[in-house]
Amino acid sequence: MIEYLDSLIIVLVKHDLVTAFAVIGLIVWLAYQISYHLTKGRLHGSAIAILIGLILAYVGGWLTGGKKGIADIPVFAGVGLLGGAMLRDFAIISTAFGIQFSEIRRTGISGAVSLLLGVSISFFLGASIAYAFGYTDSVSITTIGGGAATYIVGPVTGAAIGASSEVIALSIAAGLFKAILVMVFTPWVAKWIGLDNPRTAMIFGGMMGTTSGVAGGLAATNPALVPYGAMTATFYTGIGCLLGPSFFFVIIRYLVG
Amino acid sequence: MAILRHVSQGDPVVIYGVALLALCMLGGLVLGQAIGLLIGVQANVGGVGIGMLALIAATELLRGKGRLKEISQQGIVFWSSIYIPIVVAMAASQDVLSAIRGGPIALFVGGLVTLACFAMVPVLDRLSQREPEHTIEESENRVDD
Numbered sequence: 001m002i003e004y005l006d007s008l009i010i011v012l013v014k015h016d017l018v019t020a021f022a023v024i025g026l027i028v029w030l031a032y033q034i035s036y037h038l039t040k041g042r043l044h045g046s047a048i049a050i051l052i053g054l055i056l057a058y059v060g061g062w063l064t065g066g067k068k069g070i071a072d073i074p075v076f077a078g079v080g081l082l083g084g085a086m087l088r089d090f091a092i093i094s095t096a097f098g099i100q101f102s103e104i105r106r107t108g109i110s111g112a113v114s115l116l117l118g119v120s121i122s123f124f125l126g127a128s129i130a131y132a133f134g135y136t137d138s139v140s141i142t143t144i145g146g147g148a149a150t151y152i153v154g155p156v157t158g159a160a161i162g163a164s165s166e167v168i169a170l171s172i173a174a175g176l177f178k179a180i181l182v183m184v185f186t187p188w189v190a191k192w193i194g195l196d197n198p199r200t201a202m203i204f205g206g207m208m209g210t211t212s213g214v215a216g217g218l219a220a221t222n223p224a225l226v227p228y229g230a231m232t233a234t235f236y237t238g239i240g241c242l243l244g245p246s247f248f249f250v251i252i253r254y255l256v257g
Numbered sequence: 258m259a260i261l262r263h264v265s266q267g268d269p270v271v272i273y274g275v276a277l278l279a280l281c282m283l284g285g286l287v288l289g290q291a292i293g294l295l296i297g298v299q300a301n302v303g304g305v306g307i308g309m310l311a312l313i314a315a316t317e318l319l320r321g322k323g324r325l326k327e328i329s330q331q332g333i334v335f336w337s338s339i340y341i342p343i344v345v346a347m348a349a350s351q352d353v354l355s356a357i358r359g360g361p362i363a364l365f366v367g368g369l370v371t372l373a374c375f376a377m378v379p380v381l382d383r384l385s386q387r388e389p390e391h392t393i394e395e396s397e398n399r400v401d402d
Contacts, residue, residue, distance in 0.1 A: 024346050028341070049345045049348075054349070054353055076349075087343055091344075092309070093282050093312055094334075094336035097337055100313070107385075113381065126370055129366050133361075133365070170363055174363040176356035176363075177359065177368065178370055181371040193379045199385075207375075207378050216344045234306040242302070
């Protein structure tokens with residue numbers, strides 16, 4: 001019996017991407033069943049699927065101590081490839097198929113404004129909270145502020161200005177938490193913030209910035225809005241990495257001495 | 258694009274759609290990387306966004322000329338319809354454990370920032386909406402004059 005189980009696992013590990021298709025298919029099916037039967041469609045199937053994914057990611061991290069969630073378990077390694085940056089960005093770009101230039105041109109400026117405002121608000125609010133929690137050196141405050149933007153801006157900023165690894169880890173955690181919250185809560189706040197049209201979706205993408213959060217949150221709200229939000233969000237991390245170690249660092253250094 | 262000019266029924270055109278998508282992504286990422294280098298940032302600046310614009314431009318151009326066959330569109334549509342499962346896989350491979358273990362500061366920073374940004378969306382929405390409405394009113398007034 002154990003021999004059969006072993007050979008099954010060998011097959012699953014060897015064909016990890018195919019295993020991932022089956023596993024994710026099962027999760028999505030389960031999520032939609034829960035959505036129809038337990039919530040009568042009130043909670044969108046994809047929102048539940050993302051939630052199940054996050055819970056599995058927690059379990060994976062807890063079991064293996066790794067950083068890639070469920071993908072650190074060899075049998076589920078393919079989930080990491082399927083959900084990795086390469087295929088995620090490929091799928092994000094494909095969602096742009098069928099939208100029109102005129103739509104984007106109309107929102108162009110408010111999208112750009114939302115980007116600058118989004119990065120600045122996240123940064124300074126994050127920096128203020130770091131200060132309130134007792135961080136007084138400009139390097140740590142700036143790095144945590146960067147993490148409040150996205151979990152990439154934090155470590156990039158921290159590395160550039162020489163933050164300690166503990167503070168860099170903290171900034172990544174803050175950014176990850178933001179991404180998760182955006183993924184989970186976007187469908188809930190969508191009505192409240194008027195997130196039901198392409199223009200608002202573009203502003204939303206620039207305001208939140210975290211590509212994974214925006215991608216997941218909009219998918220669970222209304223898949224038709226994904227390309228608009230993703231479009232602005234993909235500029236956010238770059239702008240954050242540009243402003244974090246330069247402009248924002250200078251301002252923080254001026255403020256705290 | 259000359260390739261797409263002579264497609265007959267039996268040609269494997271689905272891959273042309275996938276290849277077009279791939280070229281848009283690679284082109285966008287290369288440009289994004291170049292922008293990053295240019296402004297001295299260790300990150301890809303808007304590569305995916307540029308790729309999306311490239312895809313919109315390419316498909317609008319090809320469709321206008323009637324060269325984007327129904328079946329090569331399938332090569333793009335497939336990926337956009339598999340988007341949600343990919344996002345689920347992405348969620349399942351996040352470092353959720355360290356996000357939670359980051360402690361109260363990480364939770365406070367992530368939570369408050371998310372809340373503030375959510376709240377700012379309708380504010381910015383209303384601010385940017387007011388401008389075009391004004392210009393319409395102004396032009397109408399001018400007609401009345």
